């Protein structure tokens with residue numbers, strides 16, 4: 001059964017509630033105060049099943065809205081999910097202020113279908129009705145209700161005149177409403193919260209997307225609370241599930257009435273994110289005053305309402321009847337997705353001044369930077385907005401991935417940014433990867449050219465490393481990864497893939513954790529590596545009684561030049577330390593000497609003076625004078641000791 005939501009719109013007392021009752025038999029004024037005062041204060045609901053000529057049954061859910069100017073905010077909470085509008089204009093009063101305001105709102109929200117209903121036809125004569133009809137036709141010209149393609153029906157809820165024709169037209173239009181994607185991610189903007197005896201917490205709303213089933217877990221936006229669906233009602237009857245386009249009531253477990261309110265949104269858990277900033281395409285009504293950059297407004301989207309600041313990209317002021325790209329900074333976070341519509345009302349006094357289309361609910365730029373954007377970046381930025389506005393999913397995904405550069409975009413982020421299902425994202429990724437626009441590494445997506453850029457970055461990084469470290473065998477992989485993360489925010493997924501590819505193409509070499517350009521760095525052959533080990537071993541085992549360097553080198557398999565190269569490398573790596581032309585020590589032996597001296601100092605200080613002379617030094621270390629003098633001079637240079645006359649003060 002196809003479900004379609006029909007909303008009323010129009011000035012107070014023009015017969016909206018009476019019309020809904022005449023069509024459905026249901027009085028949508030449900031509040032005691034509404035019944036007593038005879039006016040609609042809050043949105044009300046009714047439903048009707050209509051047989052279509054094709055044999056199918058259409059289920060119409062009605063949202064009846066208040067016409068009073070003081071309750072426009074309630075009207076806005078109801079109009080969010082409607083498919084068809086009944087623009088109600090009383091034949092005896094014709095167009096009034098809220099006729100205009102409600103009609104503006106419908107246009108700004110991009111309501112596509114509707115019927116103009118001239119009510120109270122019984123109160124005027126045929127001639128007056130004709131005049132009003134002409135007036136109304138003029139008013140509607142060029143809009144989605146333009147009389148050349150949309151009907152104006154005169155009815156009387158009192159006598160029933162015109163109602164059959166209206167029902168017929170409603171059936172026709174309802175059938176034209178495109179079926180909604182019930183497999184999309186579910187979103188239910190909450191319009192009412194109450195307790196029902198024996199049930200507990202109940203919320204209602206117009207399900208704007210997807211399906212909600214009994215036992216589903218949902219997340220409450222904003223705030224992150226989890227709730228479980230204990231029961232589902234559709235148009236007042238128990239059901240296993242509610243699908244997009246249905247008036248839906250949910251009995252919720254895990255939440256108290258006080259924790260929920262109109263304006264919150266229910267959606268699948270851990271999938272979407274609420275936001276304080278949205279980039280939008282904003283339209284200012286011709287009837288509004290010019291809108292200044294940084295102006296504060298009231299933002300209405302679905303059932304939510306928050307104060308927001310408008311940061312205009314580009315001009316400092318938006319003229320009436322014009323459009324602009326802008327960033328809205330909200331006082332309270334709201335769950336919105338690209339493609340959603342919204343209304344803005346003047347901060348004070350409260351009048352509807354415009355509305356528009358959400359382009360991006362996860363903008364990368366803060367509106368604080370929009371000044372900077374105004375000059376140079378705007379052009380490129382506008383190009384992206386155009387793509388977002390186009391609604392072309394492939395181009396949108398490519399742009400969203402592309403703007404993240406080497407950081408890429410994960411599948412989960414793609415889902416949260418677009419509101420598309422994971423499988424839908426995957427489908428587009430498949431197509432775009434084939435078209436060589438995107439690449440995927442593990443769970444992350446990158447623009448194809450990022451791969452190319454990353455190759456250059458990695459090659460540069462290693463080449464620079466060799467330049468700065470001529471005697472090192474290669475650049476540690478971790479250091480390389482840190483560098484490209486710091487410089488380009490490169491994701492590990494891209495790094496790994498690019499490095500693997502460069503190694504495969506023999507543009508880089510990998511040995512253990514070291515990366516080098518082929519032929520770059522110090523490459524040791526087996527016998528060189530062995531020689532290096534032998535030298536190191538000779539000195540580390542000798543302690544301070546070191547052999548002469550030339551003796552050690554003479555015993556190696558490698559020739560003199562190569563042997564010298566290895567020594568240079570060992571000195572460079574600070575494994576060996578040269579303290580005089582003749583003498584080379586292993587760093588561990590010198591380290592031990594420092595510790596010995598430190599211990600000696602403690603003892604000597606206890607005896608009165610932290611001093612040592614050459615004799616004491618020889619005794620302590622067991623070395624001959626030939627070694628003792630250069631060692632002490634080395635220690636002086638290292639500021640471990642200080643020569644004072646014939647003795648050394650231990651520092």
Ligand SMILES: Nc1nc2c(ncn2[C@@H]2O[C@H](COP(=O)(O)OP(=O)(O)O)[C@@H](O)[C@H]2O)c(=O)[nH]1
Pocket residue numbers: 010011012013014015016017018019038039040067119120121122123155156157158159
């Ligand atoms: N004569 C006549 N009165 C109507 C008709 N429709 C509504 N009314 C009356 O007009 C008043 C306002 O109607 P209501 O439906 O509450 O208007 P709303 O504010 O637009 O919802 C009520 O007193 C209705 O009885 C109609 O078709 N003919």
Ligand SMILES: [Mg+2]
Pocket residue numbers: 016017018039040064065066067
């Ligand atoms: Mg009413």
